[in-house]
Amino acid sequence: MAGTAPTTAPLRSPLEQARERLAAVTRASGGAVRLAELPFLTQLDVRLDPKGAAADAVGLALGLTLPVEPDTVVRAGELTALWLGPDEWLVVGPPGRRDMESRIREAGGDEPVSVVDVSAQRTTLLVSGPRARDLLAHGCSLDLHPRAFRAGRCAQTTLGRTQVVLVARDEPSSGFWVLVRSSFAGYLADWLVDAAVEWTGPDLLTERRQIS
Template structure:
């Protein structure tokens, strides 16, 4: 018998509490889960021919500057290391992304891994979003240091995360967290957000 169960979000049970915090803070902090985003870990030689071919196939050039983000349409590429990127796209697009990358790379050595189930994404937005994240993050989150188009692997509330400053200041941040730590981090954010309620 085929498994027909729908995927369950790691933060599904916390959705109401996240929304309640948004309302209680009067919009000063907005918390929500963006579940099931496609996430592909890509490793290749940034100076090799595959990098250009893959960029062309995806419709974006992979960011080469450390801790930067390139976005084209609904696809976002995060620089994680000199030869590693995380591609984030709409839910259900992981197979398409994988096949486009492999076809574009041809015989060039690449590593393409679907890590969509590994993490979930929390949206942290609102006028006090930076302040909220600063409670448990060692990064300098001031817009001059960590403005739109920046990303970093760091810890937030003692949890390893990837933080992404979205394209516009009002768009807030994505916090990509491992699914097994998502509940803990949501509780931590909800507790830290009580200051703004």
């Protein structure tokens, strides 16, 4: 019909069908392990010269300082910046913060700055609870002891043979972000459910396999 606005399909999380399985781990473990998805976070890959004028300008525009120490995280308000390389960061914000990209571009001015919206490439799993580190250690080769991987650290690594970005949140009780490519998210969710059997008991694992 003329004049009718096109309809937009609602966003669907790559882990929409896994939501109940993740919640079941939290219930069955008595909160020892808590699993949940944080869908649709805004994620921007930013590349620039950390010693150039653009670094300070972009930091000022975002209200945070881009971290220069390897594998560290800086958080300010709703935004989090992850160090990925000497001239590369991942800036993470709440869903729908598309203004972040334009603010970074404007702040960069004529300086060489690359900004790529990678929000659709990944989703984020929240792994928390008293046994979160033990759960992750089942499939991650990093030393996850709090002295080695403390709050405010991040790393590009593998978890259950899946490439992820692992982030130790700024408060120990906040747990970890596990940023994983959307195409591998379902596999990783199943791996986490399986690996949590030590705290959930075998009944939950048997139920999942029967359903699948």
